[in-house]
Amino acid sequence: MKKFDVIIVGGGPAGFNAAKTIRTLYPERRVLLINDKENFQIPCSIPYVVSGRIPAEKNVYPLSKVKDLGVELLISKVTSINPSELQVFLENGSSYRYERLILATGWIPNTLMVENSHLDGIYYITTETGYVQKLVDEVKSAKRIVLIGAGFISLGFADQISKGYPDKEITIIEASDHIASGIFSESFEREIEKELKSQNVRIVKDTRVVGFEGNGRVRRVVFEDGEKMEADLVFVFIGFKPNSKLAVDAGLSISERGEIIVDEFLRTSEDNILAAGNCVLHRSAIDGEPVPGMFASISARDGRIAGLNVAGPEVRDSGIVPAGVTEAGRKYFGFSGYTEKVLKRKEIEFVVSEIDTTDAYPGAIEGCKLLKIKLYFSKSGKVLGGEIIGSSKYVFPLVDFISRLIADKLDISQIVALETVAFPPITPPPLLQPIQMAALAARKEL
C-alpha cells in the first residue's frame, strides 16, 4: 500500500493552500491531494459566468497546478477513513496510508424539502463546469427567474444576471424580514435593495415557499399564503452546510451543526488528523463563540494554518473575523466582524460612528468616488465590526483593515493615532482618513 507523509482530502482553497504551504516549507515531504472532481469552477466567480461576463472555460479552478508544487494529485472520492490504521479508502476499493491527514472537504448546499422540489428548472449551486454551463444556457432562455433566499450568493446572482440580461424579470423570495443574512444595518440594506431595484430585481421578504407547480418542469412557485408566482427558472440558495460525512463516519468530534471540531492548531479529536475550511467549526476572534465561516478567504487561511501545523503545533488560530464584500448595482457593500443586528442580538453594548469620505483627493480628481463607513466599538474601546458602501474598489482594503483592527484588539486611541498611506489618485485624503476619523468620533462618546 502506498504511503504518504501527508494526504489532503479536498482541493478547494483550504486543501490547495495546505498543499502549497507544506511543499514550500517541507519540500522533502510526500504529499497526496485527493479531490473527487477535476473540471470544476472557481465558486466565487460563478455569478459572473452565469451572467455571461466570463466564459465557463475561463473560470475553471486551477486544481492541476498543485502538481507544479510537487504534489501528487488523484481524482477520486474518498469513501472512508480508518484513523487507527492511518488509512484512507477510495471508491474503487484502493487505499493509501498517511502520517498526517488533512480534511478539507468543504461545503454542500442546503436543500429545500417542499412539494415538487424535484421538478426540472429548479437548481442548487454546485461547481462542476458542465452543470454551471447548463445554468448559463438556462439563464439565457428564461424570462422569469426566481431566486429563493436573499443571502450573499443570491444577491450576487441577481445582481450579475440583471446586469448581463436587463430584460429578465428577477425576483428574490426571502422567508425572513432581512436580506444578506442580516449582516448589514437597515440603511445599508435599503441601499442594496434600491440598487437592485434599479436593475429590475424585486425582493419579496417575509414570504415562505411551500412548493412548486409544473408538469415535469417548474412553472410556478407556491407560497405559504396560497399565492403563486410564475417562474421559468428557479435557483435555491438557502445556505450551505459542512461536508463532514467522512469525519462523522470516522468517529471524529462533530458539532451539533455537523462541523468538525478542531483545537487552536486545527487538530481534530483524532491524533494525526487536521481539518480546515468550510467543513470545520469556526470561532469568532471577538468573543470565542461559534460563528459562520463559509468564505474562501477563511478556507485559504485555514489551509495555510493546517500546513504550518502539519509537522507539529507552530501557529495558533486565534479565531476568525467573518468579513465579505458583495456588489449590488453600482456599489460594493463590505462588512467585517459583528455589525448592528448581530451586536443587538448578542446584547453587546456598542458605540457606532459614521464617516463619509472619498477614495481619492481632491474631489475634483478624475474617478474620485464616495465611501460611507460605519464602525462599531465596544464600550471598552475595541473595534467590533464595520460596514462600508461605495462604488469604489477601495471598499476591500478597508474591510481587511477593519478585520485586522478587530483581530489585533487595538485600542480606540491607538486607532486614532494610526498612520495610513496617502496618495491622491488612490487613497482617501489625509484630512479624512476614515477609520481614524470614525475612531475619533466614537472616542468622544466613550
Ligand SMILES: Cc1cc2nc3c(=O)[nH]c(=O)nc-3n(C[C@H](O)[C@H](O)[C@H](O)COP(=O)(O)OP(=O)(O)OC[C@H]3O[C@@H](n4cnc5c(N)ncnc54)[C@H](O)[C@@H]3O)c2cc1C
Ligand atoms: C456562488 C458562490 C460564490 C461565492 N463567493 C464567495 C466570495 O466572493 N468570497 C468568499 O470568500 N467566498 C465565496 N464563496 C464561498 C467559497 O467558495 C467557499 O467558502 C470555499 O470554496 C470553501 O473552500 P474549501 O476549501 O473549504 O471547500 P471547497 O471549495 O468546497 O472544496 C472542497 C473540495 O473537496 C472535495 N471533496 C469533498 N469530499 C470529498 C471526498 N470524500 N473525496 C474527495 N474529494 C472530496 C470537493 O469536491 C471540493 O472540490 C462563494 C461560494 C459560492 C457557491
